[in-house]
Amino acid sequence: MDEEEYVETIGEQLYSRIYPKHEEYAGKLTGMLLELPGPVLSQMLQDEAMLTTAIEKALRALQVAQEPSTVTCKEEDDVSASSDSVGEQLFELVDVYNTGYSQKITGMLLEQHKEAVLNLLSDPKLLEEQVNLALKTLKEQNVEETDISDSSDTDDSERLGERLFSLVEELDPRHANYITGMLLEMEPAALRQLLSDHRMLEVAVQKAQAALDTQS
CATH class of the missing domain: 1.10.1900.10 (c-terminal domain of poly(a) binding protein)
Structure with missing residues (x-):
């Protein structure tokens, strides 16, 4: 079975498990979960609790992305007061990717300007690119720290x-x-x-x- 067939098979299995509980978002949730590594997906299909948790995270991320951001309309004081909330929302989205570095990646992304962070909350594709970039950076740092000649x-x-x-x-x-x-x-x-x-x-x-x- 080549990679494309494998992804298609996993996708069908995921969709059939997601559809009964989340009919409206089944397609989108399946697509989000299919971004995860193959071994993680295989484990999810065998572990009901793990699958449920991943679906819930993806659903929260989807709902956050669809909600119009109210933060941009508020006064500057409100923006700073809500930065914790933005951080929590971003963590939820980053955590969906199961990188093992959710906290670190969230911290790295939060170093950007508020506008850029808010864009990440509303643009899943942009978020995915930033997460992959941060993950690559972290792995390279890890190699530099531990892989001495x-x-x-x-x-x-x-x-x-x-x-x-x-x-x-x-x-x-x-x-x-x-x-x-x-x-x-x-x-x-x-x-x-x-x-x-x-x-x-x-x-x-x-x-x-x-x-x-x-x-x-």
Whole structure:
């Protein structure tokens, strides 16, 4: 089965699952979900909860895109007050793509002028291009950070460990060694996320501290 046939088959299966509950938007929702990677789509068709969540996200994104933006008509003060709301709407749209970097990509897109951000909310095609561009940038940064010419898996783990230790030491100098050791049991991808998201790191450190308190 070539790629075109595969997409068509998946599309038919998705449409038949979406149509009974969302007759009016079935075609559009199917099209949006078909933008996701093939393995994700296959998993969705086997996991009802995952499919339902993806449909709900796509539906919210579709409804947001169809609603005329009221933000542009408001005074400047109202615009700044509603920036959180714009960020939430943008996150919902970005999250549909299941990139694994929804928060980071949303943050990158929110650095643009408000007008450009509002355009993203109303233009799904433009949003898709921006998401792909941001994802490419993030992946290239990841490669630059971790793919040093002579690196092996062991070297990579050591570098991650050193960077992690220096951050953990700032949060809990007394237990830095223990906590770093506990966190290093996580998958490398999860560790990189901790290194790039300070808030997530703080939560992980607090959990490790709680575990240490239980053991002592």
